[in-house]
Amino acid sequence: MTRIRLHAPCRGTESLAKVKVAILNLFPDATFSREGDELEGESSSVERLRERIHAQKIRDSARGPLLHGIEGSRIRVTLNKQAAYAGRVSFSADSPLGDIEVLIEAEDPEALIDAIAESTTRPPPAPLL
Amino acid sequence: MTRIRLHAPCRGTESLAKVKVAILNLFPDATFSREGDELEGESSSVERLRERIHAQKIRDSARGPLLHGIEGSRIRVTLNKQAAYAGRVSFSADSPLGDIEVLIEAEDPEALIDAIAESTTRPPPAPLL
Numbered sequence: 001m002t003r004i005r006l007h008a009p010c011r012g013t014e015s016l017a018k019v020k021v022a023i024l025n026l027f028p029d030a031t032f033s034r035e036g037d038e039l040e041g042e043s044s045s046v047e048r049l050r051e052r053i054h055a056q057k058i059r060d061s062a063r064g065p066l067l068h069g070i071e072g073s074r075i076r077v078t079l080n081k082q083a084a085y086a087g088r089v090s091f092s093a094d095s096p097l098g099d100i101e102v103l104i105e106a107e108d109p110e111a112l113i114d115a116i117a118e119s120t121t122r123p124p125p126a127p128l129l
Numbered sequence: 130m131t132r133i134r135l136h137a138p139c140r141g142t143e144s145l146a147k148v149k150v151a152i153l154n155l156f157p158d159a160t161f162s163r164e165g166d167e168l169e170g171e172s173s174s175v176e177r178l179r180e181r182i183h184a185q186k187i188r189d190s191a192r193g194p195l196l197h198g199i200e201g202s203r204i205r206v207t208l209n210k211q212a213a214y215a216g217r218v219s220f221s222a223d224s225p226l227g228d229i230e231v232l233i234e235a236e237d238p239e240a241l242i243d244a245i246a247e248s249t250t251r252p253p254p255a256p257l258l
Contacts, residue, residue, distance in 0.1 A: 015142060
């Protein structure tokens with residue numbers, strides 16, 4: 001099981017319910033421990049994230065921010081909140097209304113990134129002779 | 130009467146009602162001709178804007194973006210949407226994304242700016258002798 005900590009600001013003009021929908025679109029099992037100006041939650045699965053990255057055909061471009069986000073045994077990435085509200089994965093930072101911060105705990109971050117977004121350009125395994 | 134055109138985006142996670150409140154906090158007479166992803170409206174008074182600038186004691190700092198915004202017989206400024214939702218005036222000229230765009234039509238823009246935010250440092254008028 002993967003442990004994923006989620007955090008997103010909810011600005012004055014935003015609807016708390018809609019910010020939750022944005023998070024739940026990518027982490028449908030998320031539960032929230034804090035609601036208000038700041039939303040904090042937890043999820044235990046990157047499956048929807050993986051599905052969306054494959055469906056959007058952004059596996060290779062997703063690897064950049066994921067690999068860049070490795071901090072020891074964690075991966076830290078930010079997802080665009082508005083894209084998430086529309087059900088899409090978009091890695092970004094500094095959006096006007098704030099982003100969704102995602103902190104994924106993983107013993108082997110690179111293996112998890114391969115599971116989420118396997119490279120499409122990596123050479124195929126050597127043929128069995 | 131002053132004619133003021135107002136425009137603000139309403140992002141996916143935002144509440145249309147709250148974005149309207151943000152605008153109405155600074156332009157209480159505003160009426161909206163377009164609602165949805167984009168909000169368009171009109172107001173005929175800068176009185177609340179003037180009041181807030183005076184109450185916040187930001188007359189001198191407000192003059193910068195107002196004077197910078199003069200385009201012929203119009204003044205174009207952007208106001209931070211979140212500050213407006215909280216009832217405050219905050220000019221945010223460098224990040225128009227997500228802000229309230231304000232276009233004030235004025236035959237004499239500089240005179241209008243003096244009315245909205247008279248300088249506190251300008252020398253007093255010469256005494257009548």
